Amino acid sequence: MIYAYLRVSTDKQTVENQRYEILKYADTKKLSIDQWIEETASGVKSVKNRKVGELVSRLEKGDIFLVSELSRLGRNLMEVMAILHDCMEKDVKVFAIKEGYELGNNINSKVLAFAFSLSAEIERNLISQRTKEALARKKSEGMRLGRPKGSQNKExxxxxxxEDIKKLLDKKVAVAAIARILDVNRLTVRSFIKTRKIG
Incomplete structure (x- = not known):
């Protein structure tokens, strides 16, 4: 079986770029994907509570596991390594498309997977550290951080x-129904109507 895994961290992101990369790769390699596994999950959420954990548990020898990049598997070194280790133990091939890795149950793959995961972990930690240092410096210089109290985004x-909301309200469409039409929470619609004085 050939599985393709797609993950985004929030529902404001889209998996379409990942899907495109995987489809392009599969077409080049003449691979036919049997099943797509798609989820919206923060990397902070543990593997066993995510679809990828359930997928890895049912992978069998000879299966192929496609992912756009290894960082989609998890947010830290140990998580990514645990998934790759399980795949390699089962003799499952993992293809990480953007990085160009084809990982199997061999020492080269294990070394490569470890090196990639370690560098990704270090990079995330460095970015986090730089951000914290920059914020601390600005705070020490007297700059107020965050949105001013009581202010709201203009956009x-x-x-x-x-105009659409006003027309729907004029037709006596309920706020909950408007929210469904516009694919947002009803509280978002209610707040928008109030702040923009619609209707």
């Missing part, structure tokens, strides 16, 4: 939909 998810 919000429903910006530009005022």
């Amino acid at each position: 919000v998810k429903l910006t530009g939909k005022e």
Whole structure:
């Protein structure tokens, strides 16, 4: 079986770029994908509580596991290594497309997977550390951080939909129904109507 795994961290992101990369690769290698596994899950969430954990548990010898990049598997070194280790133990091939890795149950693959995961972990930690240092410096210089109290973004998810919302309200469409139509939470619609004084 050939599996393709797609993950984004939030519902504001899209898996379409990952899907495109995987489809392009599969076409080049003449691979036919049997099953797509797609999830929205923060990398902080443990593997066993994610679809990828369930997938890895049912992989069998000879299966192929496609992912756009290894960082999609997890947010830290140990998590990525645990998944790759399980795959290699089962003699499952993992193809990480953007990095160009084809990992199997051999020493070269294990070394490569370890090196990649370690460098990704270090990079994330460095970015986090640099951000914290920059914020601490700005704070020490007297700069107030974050959005000023009581202020709101000028642009919000429903910006530009005022006229549509007004028409729906005029037709006596319920706020909950408008929220479903616009694919947002009803509280978002209610707040938008109130702040923009619609209707």
